[in-house]
Amino acid sequence: MTAPAPASAPNPSAAAETTIATDSATAAAAAAGSNGTVRRTPLILRNRAFAAVWLGQVLTQAAVRMFQVGVSWWIVAYAVRDARGLASGLFMAACTLPAVVLAPVVARTVAGVAHRSVLRTAAGLAAATAGVLAVWAQGGGPPLAGVYAAGLALATCQAFFDPCLTTSVPELVDDADIETATGFELSTQSLAGLGGALLGALTVDRAGMAWLAAGCAAAYAGAAVLVASARFRGPASAAARSDEAPARRPLRRILGELPHMRRILVCFTAANLFTAAVFVVIPLYTRSVLGGGGGTVALLEASLGTGALIGAFTGTRVPGRPTVAGAYCLGLMALALALPGLFADRLVIAGCLAVAGWCAGAVSVRFVALFQRLVPTADKPGFFAVMQAVLGASLPVASLLFGSAGDVLSPQTLCLVQGAGLLPAACALALPETRTPEPAPSAEPRTPAGAR
Numbered sequence: 001m002t003a004p005a006p007a008s009a010p011n012p013s014a015a016a017e018t019t020i021a022t023d024s025a026t027a028a029a030a031a032a033g034s035n036g037t038v039r040r041t042p043l044i045l046r047n048r049a050f051a052a053v054w055l056g057q058v059l060t061q062a063a064v065r066m067f068q069v070g071v072s073w074w075i076v077a078y079a080v081r082d083a084r085g086l087a088s089g090l091f092m093a094a095c096t097l098p099a100v101v102l103a104p105v106v107a108r109t110v111a112g113v114a115h116r117s118v119l120r121t122a123a124g125l126a127a128a129t130a131g132v133l134a135v136w137a138q139g140g141g142p143p144l145a146g147v148y149a150a151g152l153a154l155a156t157c158q159a160f161f162d163p164c165l166t167t168s169v170p171e172l173v174d175d176a177d178i179e180t181a182t183g184f185e186l187s188t189q190s191l192a193g194l195g196g197a198l199l200g201a202l203t204v205d206r207a208g209m210a211w212l213a214a215g216c217a218a219a220y221a222g223a224a225v226l227v228a229s230a231r232f233r234g235p236a237s238a239a240a241r242s243d244e245a246p247a248r249r250p251l252r253r254i255l256g257e258l259p260h261m262r263r264i265l266v267c268f269t270a271a272n273l274f275t276a277a278v279f280v281v282i283p284l285y286t287r288s289v290l291g292g293g294g295g296t297v298a299l300l301e302a303s304l305g306t307g308a309l310i311g312a313f314t315g316t317r318v319p320g321r322p323t324v325a326g327a328y329c330l331g332l333m334a335l336a337l338a339l340p341g342l343f344a345d346r347l348v349i350a351g352c353l354a355v356a357g358w359c360a361g362a363v364s365v366r367f368v369a370l371f372q373r374l375v376p377t378a379d380k381p382g383f384f385a386v387m388q389a390v391l392g393a394s395l396p397v398a399s400l401l402f403g404s405a406g407d408v409l410s411p412q413t414l415c416l417v418q419g420a421g422l423l424p425a426a427c428a429l430a431l432p433e434t435r436t437p438e439p440a441p442s443a444e445p446r447t448p449a450g451a452r
Contacts, residue, residue: 043173043180050172050181052230053119056223057165057185060123061192062199063219064158067130068095068279069200070212071147073297076283078204079144082407084287087144089280089403093396094148098156100392106160115168118160119227126157127220134213142209154216171232190312194305198298201283205294258375258383264323264367265390267429271330272394274421275360277402277414278304278337278353285411289344299350307354311361318362322370326363327430330422333359338419341412 044051072088080087109118133150136142166185173181203212282300286292318325336355339348375383402414409417 043177047173047177047181049230049232050169050177052226053165053168053172054185054188056119056123056226057161058188058192059219059223059226060126060158060161061189062196063126063130063216063223064154065193065196066200066203066219067151067154067196067212067216068092069197069297069301070204070209071151071200072279072283073201073286073294074147074204074209074212075144076287077293079141079147085280085284085403085406087403088283089399089401089406091148091151092279092399092403094152095155096392096395096399098152098159100389100396102156102159103389106163109160110164110167114232115164115171116227116230116232118164119168120224122157122161122164123220123224123227126154126161127217127224129153129157130213130217130220134210134217137208137210137213147209150213157220168232172230190305190309194302194309197301197305201294201297201301203294260323261371261374261383264326264429265387267326267330267425268367269390269394270428271422271425272391273398273401274418275333275337275356276395276398277418278356280399280402280406281411281414281418282353284406285340285349285415289411290346290349292346296346299346300353303350304353304357307357307359308361309357311358311363312365313361314358315362315365316369318366322366323429325366327426329359329363330426330429334419334422334426336419337422338416341415341419344412 044054068091071091075088075091076084129150133142133146136146166182169181169185170178199215200212203215282304283297286296286300290296318329320328333356336352336359339352343349371383371387372380405417406414
């Protein structure tokens with residue numbers, strides 16, 4: 001349940017998965033790009049530059065997710081004997097901080113530096129970082145501080161790469177293909193992250209930390225080469241498209257005029273404190289309760305990610321007004337996250353995580369689509385920046401809180417806390433304090449409308 005990228009996401013790095021506005025912005029954009037599009041040759045087959053950059057994105061998304069899941073499992077299963085929860089929580093916090101803390105720096109860099117240079121440099125530095133770690137780990141187990149530093153460096157590179165890639169789409173494709181390219185690029189982030197999550201823990205179990213880092217280095221190096229080979233059209237054409245853009249208003253004024261959306265953001269932020277903790281809880285639960293290995297971690301991560309993908313593509317079919325549908329989804333997610341605290345069966349837990357992922361994807365699509373329609377076009381950049389910052393800030397906090405608690409409480413108790421913590425947010429979202437308008441289902445996602 002988090003909103004990681006511009007109007008899409010990043011996902012902060014972790015992106016994938018159960019954060020309520022991250023991967024969902026993705027699906028919303030994908031749905032927008034598919035409406036009314038004439039069937040013809042796929043974009044990646046007729047635009048080599050976009051295909052190269054898209055492949056680079058797939059490699060970086062898979063690499064960063066593979067590294068995060070793999071290292072989290074390595075910490076819990078191999079590297080740390082005491083305070084495993086705190087150690088894994090600190091690592092996940094380090095992986096989510098750059099996207100939040102560096103947001104202003106990233107915005108200025110993307111606005112003032114050639115996009116291909118930013119993308120190529122970010123991927124190249126990430127490849128060098130992972131390569132150094134691979135060599136270091138080859139000679140023996142690297143110190144925990146070194147792995148933390150590598151995770152922080154990779155997350156920093158990704159914090160520049162993702163928003164820059166989204167911003168550079170107009171420099172790679174024609175005007176008529178912008179929506180298709182954006183939807184395609186965003187919809188594949190979840191798939192790449194899912195593939196990386198599947199490989200992370202398995203690679204650590206079967207080959208060790210050195211090969212995990214080497215695989216990430218190869219993926220980042222491949223991305224750097226692909227981006228360097230692509231021909232960007234330059235910022236001139238993109239600037240021409242924004243000549244008629246109205247002046248942006250202060251962010252406080254935007255949120256002041258959208259009280260119902262402000263309430264939704266507050267509810268999502270509270271919910272994220274409990275849903276984001278699943279990435280810390282999964283490895284702890286696998287080792288302490290299930291007694292499983294990397295294969296079990298991969299199964300649970302895959303269940304969560306698959307559910308989120310299905311929810312992202314079916315969320316528009318959930319009936320009811322957004323706040324009502326969102327409240328029901330949060331309630332169902334609370335039940336799904338709490339059940340593993342009562343039943344310690346691997347298949348039951350996989351099913352629960354699939355349901356939780358579906359709820360996150362479905363509710364995200366509904367609300368991101370609502371925001372796209374109701375927020376005035378000139379205010380969208382500021383609104384989505386606030387949304388990403390507010391929701392993304394809960395990720396490192398959740399990692400630290402639940403990581404520390406994992407050394408005192410059992411993973412099953414943490415599951416019950418997650419479920420219980422979601423209920424107040426679900427109730428607050430359902431309050432009939434303000435009627436949230438919902439555009440007609442037939443309305444085009446890209447057509448902004450004023451609040452009714």
